[in-house]
Amino acid sequence: MGLMPEKVPEKFLKPYNPQAVEGKIYKKWEESGYFNPDNLPGNRTQPFTITLPPPNVTGTLHVGHAYEDTLQDILIRFERMRGKKALWVPGTDSAAIATQARVEKNIQKDEGKSRHDLGREELVRHVTEFAKNSEATILSQVRKMGASLDWSRYAYTLDEKRNTAVFTAFKRMYDAGLIYRGNRIVNWDPKGQTTISDDEIVHEERDAKLYTFRYSKTFPIPVATTRLETKVGDTAVAVHPDDERYKQYVGKEYDAVLCDVPVHIKIIADAAVDPAFGTGALGVTPAHSQTDWEIADRHDLPRPQIINEIAKMTVEGRLCGKKTTEAREAVAEWLQNEGLLEKVEDIKQNVSTSERTGAIIEPLPKLQWWIDVDKNFVHQNGSTTTLKKVMRQAVESSAVTMPQEGFRNAYFHWIDNLRDWCISRQIWFGHRIPVWYKGDEIYCDVGAPQGDGWKQEEDVLDTWFSSALWTFSTLGWPEKTKDLETYHPTSVMSPAYEILYLWVSRMILMSEFHLGQPPFKTVLIHGLVRAKDGRKFSKSLNNGVDPLDIINKYGADALRMGLIVGAAVGADVKFDEQRVKGYKLFANKLWNIARFVLSQEQTGDIKPELKQEFDTMAADVTKDIEEYRIYMAAEKLYHYIWDRFAAQLIEESKGKPEYGASLYYILENSLKLLHPFMPFVTEEIWADMPSKKDLLMVEGWPTK
RNA sequence: GCGCGGUUAGCUCAGUUGGUAGAGCAUCCCCUUGACGUGGGGAGGGUCGUAGGUUCAAGUCCUACACCGCGCACCA
DSSP: OOOGGGGSSSGGOOOHHHHHHHHHHHHHHHTTTSSSSGGOOOOOOEEEEEOOOOOOSOOOOOHHHHHHHHHHHHHHHHHHHTTTTEEEEEEEBBHHHHHHHHHHHHHHHHHHOHHHHHOHHHHHHHHHHHHHHHHHHHHHHHHTTTTTOOOOGOOOOTSSHHHHHHHHHHHHHHHTOOEEEEEEEEEEEEETTEEOOOOOOOEEEEEEEEEEEEESTTTTOOOOOOGGGGGGGGGEEOOTOOTTGGGGTTTTEEEEEETTTTEEEEEEEEETTTSSSSTTTEEEOGGGOOHHHHHHHHOOOOOOOOBBTTTTTOSTTTTTTTTTHHHHHHHHHHHHHHOOOOEEEEEEEEEETTTTTTOEEEEEEEEEEOOOSSEEOOOOSOOOOOHHHHHHHHHHTTSSBSSSSHHHHHHHHHHHHHHOOEESSSOOOSBBBBEEEEETTTSSSOOOSSSSOOOOHHHHHHHHHHTTTHHHTTTTTTSHHHHHHHSSSEEHHHHHHHGGGIIHHHHHHHHHHSSSSSSEEEEOOOOOOETTOOOBOTTTTTOOOOHHHHHEEEEEEEEHHHTTTTTTTBBEEEEEHHHHHHHHHHHHHHHHHHHHHHSSSOOOOOOHHHHHHHHHHOOOOOOHHHTTTHHHHEEEEEIIIIIIIIIIIIIIHOOOGGGGHOOOOOOOHHHHHTTTSSSHHHHHOOOOOOOOOOOOOOOOOOOO
C-alpha cells in the first residue's frame, strides 16, 4: 500500500492553478451544448427556469453582479444535476436614461458638444455603439464567473424581437384603456430634461428656511412655506376641516398682488393638511406640488404653471425669467419690505432629487403617457380587476412566493401607495412610443400608419416598461412559442432588494395582463455586496472591488464561495478578501484529496457506516439548497470535506487498503455536491475520475 | 409618522420545528521528512442590545424600550 504516484495524473503533482484551468473548462461546457436544456442528456420533463436580471449596458460588471450570478448559477446547476430541463436565460438591458446620460457626458467631455448639436440620429448611433462595447465586456465577465447561461437564447432589450414585444404590449394596453395620455403633474428632472417615475427619486435631507407670511395685510391666515417663489402660483389656502382656529374663514376668497403677480386665494378645508405643521395652513400651489395637485383635484381649483422646464419663473413682473432660487430671495425681500413676512426659521427638509442626475425635482404639469393602475379590465381568468389588485393578489395568493417575509410586507405597503405609472421619457435612446399623430387623430400600433402627414411621438418609454416584459419577451412572446409554453412562468427570480418595487412588481403587472399568469413562482431577494466596513462600494470612496482582479488572484470558485458564505440570502454581504483567500486554499485542499484518493486502489467494500454518514450529510445539504439556505449548504460541505473527510477519514485510512472504495465513493459524490458552488475545480478533477462518463455538470445529483 | 431589518467571540457573520452557544479570519501554544506547510493538533475568548413575560427549558416565542441601518409617506 502507500502512494502509487504512477497512477496519479501528472497535473495533480502541482498545486491547483485556477488561472490555467477555468478558461479551458468554461470552453468545454460551452462546446458540450449543455447550457441549452434542449441538449441535455436523458429524458427530462420538468422545467426549471431562471431569467438573469439583465445588467445595464452602462459599463462593466461589479462584485454585486458576481454575487447575483453565483446565487443563480448554484440553483441552475443544482436543478440541472437533479434532472430538470434547466434553463438560465441571459440578456442585457439598454437602460435608456442611464446609458444616454453616460454617453452624453462623454461626448460633452471629449467634443464639447451637447445632444442637440448632434441630433437624434447621430446621438442614438453613438449610444448604440457604446452599448455594444460594454455589452461585450459584460458578457465576457459573466462567463468568467462560470455562469451556465444558455447563450443561444441571449436577448437584449432593444433587439428586434424585444422591440416587437414592447410595441405589442403597448398597443394591447392602449386598446384596453390602461395606457392613456394625460396632463398631470410629473416629476421633472431639470438637469436630465425628462420626467422620471416616483421610484427614481431619492430623498435627501437638506437645510432649508421656513418662511411664515401673509398674502396681504387683510389676509386672515399666515402661511408657512419653504418655497416662497411658488406662492405666486397659489390658488387656495387649505386648513384642516376640524381646525377651530380657521373654521370661520373656510369658503371665503381673497385677492392680492404678490410681487406684481395678481393671485386669487380661496380658503378651503382638506384633511390632507397637518394642523400641527407651521401655522396649520397650507398655501396650495396646484401646478408645482404633488399633494397640492391632488387637493386641486378635490376642490376644482385653477392650476397656473409658474415655473418652466429649465426651473425658471414664467410669471410677469419682477420675477420673470428668474431661477427659482433667486426668485425665492426676491419674494422674501419684497415681503419684508411690504411688512408681510412674519418669521423665518431654519429647518431640516427632505428634498426630492433625481437618482440619476442629482438635480432637485421640479414638479410640473405635463402631457405624458401613463399606465392606469386603478382602472378595471378583464383578466384572462375572466375576472374584472385592476392592475393594482393583480399585483397584490399574485403575492397574497402565493402564486408568487417570497420566502423572506419582510420583503413580502414591504411589497404590499408599496403597492398600496402606488399611483399611475408615468411611462414616457423625453430622451432619444430607447423604445420610441408607438403612437402617431395627425391633427387631432391618434394612431397606435406596432408599425407606422399608412398615408402622409403622420408624425410619431417623440418620447421614448421608461426603460422599466421593457424590463417588465422580460420573463416572457425573452421566450419569444408575443409569438406563441414552444419556449413560452415550456418555461413560463419561470421558477425563480433573484433581484437585489433595491429593485423589488421598480422591477418585480412591474413584471407581475405585465405578465398578469398579457399572459394571465405570474412571471415567476418564487422571488428570492438578495442583499447588496458592501465593502468590509459596511459602506457601499462607490467611485467617490474609491473602495471598489473588480471581480476580475479577485478572480485573477484566487480563482472564480473562491470568489463564488467567498460571496455566498458572507451572509444569509437577503442580508447584505460584506466583502472580505481574506475569506476568498480561504476558499482558494479549500480548492487546493480538494485538489490534494483527489491526488491522494486517486493514488489508492479502490479496494474493499464501501463501508456502510461511512456511506450512511455521507448520505445523511448529502440529504441535509440538498434540503438546505431547496430551501435557499445556500450559505449553510456551502458551509456544511466545506466542513465535511475538510474536517471529516480529509482530516479524519483519510488519516485513518493510511496503510489500510480496505478503505480504498470508501474514499473513492466519498470523493466522487463530494465532487457532485460541491459542483454547483465550485464548478471549475470540481469539473477539472472530475475529468480524471476513472468512473466518469460525461461532464460533471450533467452528472446525477447524489441524493433525492 | 408607518413599516422592515439588525444588535451573538477582537473582526465578518451562521444558528432551519425552543432542548448543554458555532464557523471563518485574527490571537496564543504544540506537532510534522511523504496527499497537501496553501499542512496537522490544541487553547483562550461570548451575562446572545436592555427590561419584563410565557415555558420544565428561551439566542430562538411574546411585550416594551434603546441604538444602528433601510424603505415608504409627509415635509407645505
